[in-house]
């Protein structure tokens with residue numbers, strides 16, 4: 573069975589309570605439950621990690637090289653700042669789906685650029701937490717086509 577690594581970056585541990593008018597009321601646990609139930613339907617398993625620390629995320633991405641077939645990642649604010657996370661994702665050579673709960677292109681200009689988008693197979697923005705499910709379904713198609 574193929575495993576997908578679900579990665580959530582800084583502040584996403586506060587989903588559901590943090591700025592709910594922007595990010596909604598669904599929690600990180602809701603996201604993980606949604607991804608795991610979708611994965612079950614698709615015949616995939618899920619490893620999940622959330623961290624507020626860039627190096628922890630880089631290490632988790634490196635570890636996925638030996639254990640996972642694809643990565644769903646919401647890098648949070650590191651999307652807009654982290655060459656290290658982009659390089660880690662490029663380095664493990666797994667298909668990547670980037671997710672943003674909000675439509676970053678309708679928000680402040682500093683959120684419009686993501687370092688990750690250039691190496692992602694697909695990017696889902698503005699679909700709320702359902703974006704994680706859409707990303708996983710897209711990756712499942714890519715995995716099964718390989």
Ligand code: DHK
Pocket residue numbers: 582583584646648649650651671672673674675676683
């Ligand atoms: C989440 C964050 O934490 C922000 O830093 C990004 C993203 C947007 C989201 O929409 O999921 O700018």
